Amino acid sequence: MRPGTEGAHDRTPTTESLFTARSAGGRRERFVSALLAASAAATVLVTVGLVLTLIFEAGHFLVEVGLLSFLLDSEWTPGFRPARYGILPLLVGTLKVAAIASVVALPIGLLTAIYLSEYADRRARALLKPLLETLAGIPTVVYGYFALIVVTPALRSVLPGIEVFNALSAGIVVGIMIIPMVSSLSEDAFRAVPRSLRDGAFALGATRFEVAWRIVLPAAASGVVAAFILALSRAIGETMIVAIAAGDLAGLSLDPRIATQTMTAYIVQMSLGDTPRGTIEYQSLFAVCMTLFLLTLALNATSQRIVRRFRTVYR
Amino acid sequence: MATIHPIPAGDVPALQTEQLSVYYGSNPALRGIDLTVPRNRVVALIGPSGCGKSTLLRCFNRMNELIPEARVEGTVRFNGEDLYGERVDPVNVRRRIGMVFQRPNPFPRSIFDNVAFGPRINGNTTGLAQTVERALRQAALWDEVRDRLNESAYDLSVGQQQRLCIARTLAVRPEIVLMDEPASALDPIATQRIEELIYELKEDYSILIVTHSLQQAARVSDYTAFLYHGELVEYGPTDLIFTNPVEERTEAYVTGRFG
Numbered sequence: 139m140r141p142g143t144e145g146a147h148d149r150t151p152t153t154e155s156l157f158t159a160r161s162a163g164g165r166r167e168r169f170v171s172a173l174l175a176a177s178a179a180a181t182v183l184v185t186v187g188l189v190l191t192l193i194f195e196a197g198h199f200l201v202e203v204g205l206l207s208f209l210l211d212s213e214w215t216p217g218f219r220p221a222r223y224g225i226l227p228l229l230v231g232t233l234k235v236a237a238i239a240s241v242v243a244l245p246i247g248l249l250t251a252i253y254l255s256e257y258a259d260r261r262a263r264a265l266l267k268p269l270l271e272t273l274a275g276i277p278t279v280v281y282g283y284f285a286l287i288v289v290t291p292a293l294r295s296v297l298p299g300i301e302v303f304n305a306l307s308a309g310i311v312v313g314i315m316i317i318p319m320v321s322s323l324s325e326d327a328f329r330a331v332p333r334s335l336r337d338g339a340f341a342l343g344a345t346r347f348e349v350a351w352r353i354v355l356p357a358a359a360s361g362v363v364a365a366f367i368l369a370l371s372r373a374i375g376e377t378m379i380v381a382i383a384a385g386d387l388a389g390l391s392l393d394p395r396i397a398t399q400t401m402t403a404y405i406v407q408m409s410l411g412d413t414p415r416g417t418i419e420y421q422s423l424f425a426v427c428m429t430l431f432l433l434t435l436a437l438n439a440t441s442q443r444i445v446r447r448f449r450t451v452y453r
Numbered sequence: 454m455a456t457i458h459p460i461p462a463g464d465v466p467a468l469q470t471e472q473l474s475v476y477y478g479s480n481p482a483l484r485g486i487d488l489t490v491p492r493n494r495v496v497a498l499i500g501p502s503g504c505g506k507s508t509l510l511r512c513f514n515r516m517n518e519l520i521p522e523a524r525v526e527g528t529v530r531f532n533g534e535d536l537y538g539e540r541v542d543p544v545n546v547r548r549r550i551g552m553v554f555q556r557p558n559p560f561p562r563s564i565f566d567n568v569a570f571g572p573r574i575n576g577n578t579t580g581l582a583q584t585v586e587r588a589l590r591q592a593a594l595w596d597e598v599r600d601r602l603n604e605s606a607y608d609l610s611v612g613q614q615q616r617l618c619i620a621r622t623l624a625v626r627p628e629i630v631l632m633d634e635p636a637s638a639l640d641p642i643a644t645q646r647i648e649e650l651i652y653e654l655k656e657d658y659s660i661l662i663v664t665h666s667l668q669q670a671a672r673v674s675d676y677t678a679f680l681y682h683g684e685l686v687e688y689g690p691t692d693l694i695f696t697n698p699v700e701e702r703t704e705a706y707v708t709g710r711f712g
Contacts, residue, residue: 334558343548
């Protein structure tokens with residue numbers, strides 16, 4: 139055989155049936171499709187199972203305690219006799235920490251996003267973005283001890299009368315933790331504003347600040363609000379920092395200087411202890427979980443609605 | 454070498470470039486442009502895509518500075534002053550030399566607020582309603598929007614949006630209006646309205662217009678500059694450029710033999 143002729147032979151049309159080829163491929167295709175569907179179903183099943191467990195256990199608790207007293211009682215004293223189970227103190231504690239965190243994270247996150255999207259040159263971005271990502275990647279337990287060991291003593295040297303475990307320190311550090319979330323989600327919203335709008339404003343003699351403040355920010359407002367709400371939801375769900383640094387006093391006080399128990403911190407406290415299954419204390423855990431779940435679910439849904447309803451459609 | 458036909462003695466220069474070059478990174482986009490834009494005249498910049506027309510236009514209001522890699526060399530004079538002088542604030546330049554873009558880019562807010570944007574950032578809010586009305590009248594849009602000033606600018610047709618953008622530019626009371634293919638996104642009727650508008654506006658403004666349409670250049674402009682590969686090939690009165698150009702490349706382009 140002369141060199142070069144093998145190739146020609148290789149390309150000879152086969153007599154293999156089109157149907158056999160298809161069914162082999164079809165079987166593999168069906169297997170892949172089933173595998174993917176199973177993975178998706180697993181996520182759904184886990185979620186459904188989780189929610190059902192929550193509803194079931196929390197239901198027992200609510201039958202025992204009563205929905206009204208759970209929602210309206212002003213005390214949360216599971217350890218006392220008679221124990222009282224009003225969610226309000228835990229809710230107030232949670233919102234207090236989240237509010238402090240927001241005061242820290244929203245302005246800093248927003249201004250960071252404006253800087254990154256409207257002011258920073260390539261070099262500054264290359265420096266700042268990885269730093270923010272690092273901030274987002276720090277384990278929360280590290281943040282927790284940072285609050286307890288660094289921030290609290292610093293606060294105590296400035297504000298006498300502040301307790302060792304307090305809402306302020308935990309709130310500030312939760313705020314620091316969610317800055318990257320606020321800034322990166324807001325920056326995405328800013329970057330979605332078309333270049334042509336900025337050019338239009340620059341051409342009218344707007345300064346960089348006027349472009350950012352009067353054009354980009356209003357145009358991206360829905361995205362920024364959604365970012366705020368998602369970050370707030372993250373702050374409400376944050377556990378480790380508050381468990382370590384905020385203390386475990388469930389009370390209705392808004393004072394940021396005193397020990398404060400959040401819903402998440404209560405859940406940690408209860409699950410670490412030796413609470414027997416089936417007791418009312420054990421079930422209270424699920425009632426708090428349920429409340430937390432509904433709260434963050436509502437916030438996430440609100441955030442999505444805002445993005446959908448108030449999104450500016452550019453033409 | 455470029456052929457620059459003399460400008461009649463009665464025409465006062467408003468903008469002048471001397472050996473103007475622009476680089477994007479190390480790529481030259483414009484090389485050694487010498488161009489004079491007389492006051493209250495319409496100057497058209499023509500040439501094939503990528504010849505540097507838009508880049509040249511953006512030199513006159515220092516918009517090129519918003520592109521990080523762009524570098525401008527040479528001089529641009531505005532009423533004799535160096536536009537790129539050390540003490541010149543580009544924000545001030547842009548308040549006196551306005552710009553209308555290729556695609557209408559109204560802000561996502563009301564018709565009124567769009568026109569009022571410039572006066573507001575300049576702090577000229579006394580008589581704002583009159584300023585807005587005057588600008589909308591000048592842009593031949595007033596009659597269509599007088600009853601719906603608070604509606605979103607996005608509810609206007611594309612042609613109306615472009616006139617709104619012209620009104621927005623005029624509300625700042627610039628001396629010069631730069632237009633970057635202002636009718637390229639519009640239908641023929643809207644295009645005609647813009648062209649009529651340009652004709653009326655030259656009473657009060659000097660206008661520099663980049664256009665892909667030779668007919669448009671011939672209809673609206675007093676002077677035409679033909680650019681090719683970043684160089685100014687020929688510049689002079691529009692009828693001369695279109696009927697009796699000196700340069701072979703100009704003739705080839707205006708007769709449609711390339712581009």
